[in-house]
Amino acid sequence: MLYGVERKEVCEVARVMFDRNLTNAAGGNISVRINVDHVLMTPTLMSQQKYCRIAPEEILVLDNEMNKIEGEGDITREANMHLGVLKELSLANAVIHAHPRDAMVFACLGLPIPLVCEAVEKLGEIIALPYAKACSVELAQTAVEYFKSRGAELEKHALVALLRRHGILVVDRSLKKAYDMLERVETNAYVNLQAKLFEAGRWALDLE
Numbered sequence: 001m002l003y004g005v006e007r008k009e010v011c012e013v014a015r016v017m018f019d020r021n022l023t024n025a026a027g028g029n030i031s032v033r034i035n036v037d038h039v040l041m042t043p044t045l046m047s048q049q050k051y052c053r054i055a056p057e058e059i060l061v062l063d064n065e066m067n068k069i070e071g072e073g074d075i076t077r078e079a080n081m082h083l084g085v086l087k088e089l090s091l092a093n094a095v096i097h098a099h100p101r102d103a104m105v106f107a108c109l110g111l112p113i114p115l116v117c118e119a120v121e122k123l124g125e126i127i128a129l130p131y132a133k134a135c136s137v138e139l140a141q142t143a144v145e146y147f148k149s150r151g152a153e154l155e156k157h158a159l160v161a162l163l164r165r166h167g168i169l170v171v172d173r174s175l176k177k178a179y180d181m182l183e184r185v186e187t188n189a190y191v192n193l194q195a196k197l198f199e200a201g202r203w204a205l206d207l208e
Contacts, residue, residue: 002070003034007056010040013096013179018052022182023098025051027134028167031082032175033093037063039086043073077135084144085171091154092147094175096182099167102189107162116195117188122157126185131164139163147171160185 001007010030017023017030025048032040041060046052060071064087066079082095106113106128113126120126129146132139147159147169158172158181168185172178 001057002061003038003040004056006032006034006040007059009175010042010059011054011056013175014042014046014052014054017096017098017179017182018047020183021101022186023047023052023100023167026099027078028052028096028098029076029078029082030097030175031079031086031095033086034061038069039064039083041076041079041082043071044076046073080137081140081143081169084140085147085169088144088148089151089154089171091151091173092159092171093173094171094178096170096175096178097163097167098170098182100182100186100189102193103162103168103186105193106189107167108165110162110164113162113185113189114192115188116191117184119184120181120188123160123181123185124153126160126162126188128162128164134163134166139166143169157181 010032014030028047029042034040039062041062043058043060046054058072060073061069063069078097085095086092110128115121129142132142146161150159154173158170160170162168170178170182172181
């Protein structure tokens with residue numbers, strides 16, 4: 001089996017994402033650049049059918065033209081977005097698309113997530129990209145163009161954007177770094193929402 005160690009790591013990250021509510025049965029996928037010829041990618045329906053409990057042999061090995069070299073699953077319809085980002089950003093080696101519970105509030109409303117936690121300050125901003133239908137060519141193009149415009153920042157930190165009404169995309173130089181930032185962004189989203197509730201409750205008490 002090609003790239004056994006790397007495929008095992010992708011499986012572990014996928015499982016942890018699901019268990020920690022960083023994605024859900026509606027979807028999510030991971031890609032990792034291995035070298036100039038090959039990319040690892042999670043198969044379609046890994047969340048819906050397997051709750052992200054997948055084996056290394058199910059992780060796909062793709063070439064740059066989206067041909068499957070090895071792997072038991074089928075290619076996700078989000079592959080064009082992943083490969084587009086990896087092709088256009090030379091520093092990018094990992095892409096995570098997910099549906100984190102609290103960040104989804106901002107994604108579905110099309111709102112940027114205010115950076116209130118120190119752990120995400122370096123991102124500069126987390127915006128919601130213009131809406132394009134899930135799995136569409138338009139969504140892939142929108143995401144690729146945005147990340148391409150900020151590609152040089154990968155020297156210092158991850159790149160993150162919300163996909164309007166859909167989820168989140170995190171790009172970084174390694175899978176572990178990308179996962180780390182996904183957790184940080186979700187925590188930041190949670191803190192934002194809890195802060196709003198706290199402020200609303202305090203305002204209501206002040207009225208009494």
